[in-house]
Amino acid sequence: MRDIDSKTITDAVIGYCEPETDERLKYLLTHGLAHLHNFIREVRPTHAEWRAVIDKLTRAGSITTDERNEFVLFSDVLGVSSLVDMLNSDPSATAASVLGPFHIHDAPELKVGGDLIRGNPGEQVVVSGHVRDAGGKPVAGVTMDLWQTAENGLYSNQDPNQPDYNLRATMNLGPDGRYLFTTVKPAPYTVPDDGPVGDLLRATGRRAWRPAHFHVIVRADGYKPIVTELFLSDDPYLDRDAVFGVRKSLVVEYRPRHSIEGLPSDLEARSRMKIPFSVIDYDFVLVREKR
Numbered sequence: 001m002r003d004i005d006s007k008t009i010t011d012a013v014i015g016y017c018e019p020e021t022d023e024r025l026k027y028l029l030t031h032g033l034a035h036l037h038n039f040i041r042e043v044r045p046t047h048a049e050w051r052a053v054i055d056k057l058t059r060a061g062s063i064t065t066d067e068r069n070e071f072v073l074f075s076d077v078l079g080v081s082s083l084v085d086m087l088n089s090d091p092s093a094t095a096a097s098v099l100g101p102f103h104i105h106d107a108p109e110l111k112v113g114g115d116l117i118r119g120n121p122g123e124q125v126v127v128s129g130h131v132r133d134a135g136g137k138p139v140a141g142v143t144m145d146l147w148q149t150a151e152n153g154l155y156s157n158q159d160p161n162q163p164d165y166n167l168r169a170t171m172n173l174g175p176d177g178r179y180l181f182t183t184v185k186p187a188p189y190t191v192p193d194d195g196p197v198g199d200l201l202r203a204t205g206r207r208a209w210r211p212a213h214f215h216v217i218v219r220a221d222g223y224k225p226i227v228t229e230l231f232l233s234d235d236p237y238l239d240r241d242a243v244f245g246v247r248k249s250l251v252v253e254y255r256p257r258h259s260i261e262g263l264p265s266d267l268e269a270r271s272r273m274k275i276p277f278s279v280i281d282y283d284f285v286l287v288r289e290k291r
């Protein structure tokens with residue numbers, strides 16, 4: 001193949017796919033490459049500009065570890081992670097939001113009504129609600145994964161001063177799909193900005209802040225799992241989330257309470273709540289997995 005130019009090179013590269021190439025891979029490559037080549041033709045980067053792109057990616061690779069993935073962060077701050085979430089979400093289900101890098105599998109089980117506060121400083125919160133199907137009926141057999149930052153804006157796996165699995169739990173719900181626990185208010189935090197992603201944020205005048213949030217994964221047999229986040233209605237960064245994770249439907253009303261009157265009797269920390277505390281009530285909706 002020697003007779004190629006700036007117009008025919010796209011077809012030439014695509015033409016290298018042998019017939020045994022997986023159909024979906026071929027589709028993704030063909031379309032991805034066409035967009036990439038068209039982008040290059042359109043913006044005509046100089047050699048120095050393209051080298052700068054390669055240098056950023058090289059640096060992203062060199063600082064990526066099991067605990068920190070700069071490529072995921074690029075995907076997040078460029079809005080691609082959220083776009084993939086949106087396109088794979090069922091409109092009848094609770095909106096999805098970014099998983100983030102701080103989830104740990106197999107967090108200790110917390111029973112419904114259990115307490116995550118366990119000596120953590122900060123404003124105390126009662127979080128409750130139900131998991132329902134698209135028709136409003138409770139879903140049985142739900143497991144929830146819960147994780148959040150402490151008052152200092154750090155997750156337990158970022159902060160040597162927090163006990164293992166601090167502010168993390170797995171909760172198995174009963175047939176009524178009801179969940180309930182006490183915790184402390186999470187804090188806004190910045191995504192890591194000491195790598196090429198940080199360079200990009202600074203070069204575009206952006207901030208690395210994320211509004212405070214509770215991370216939740218909701219799953220049940222036969223239903224499409226939901227990976228999402230709940231945001232607090234009084235957070236100053238709701239409209240400036242560095243990773244575009246906020247959805248209107250995921251912003252929850254954060255209501256102060258001055259008495260334990262009316263709190264459920266199965267709330268383990270009921271009698272030791274620090275007044276004033278706040279309550280959050282939010283229902284999740286799962287939809288059936290398509291067969």
Ligand SMILES: [Fe+2]
Pocket residue numbers: 100102213215
């Ligand atoms: Fe997070």
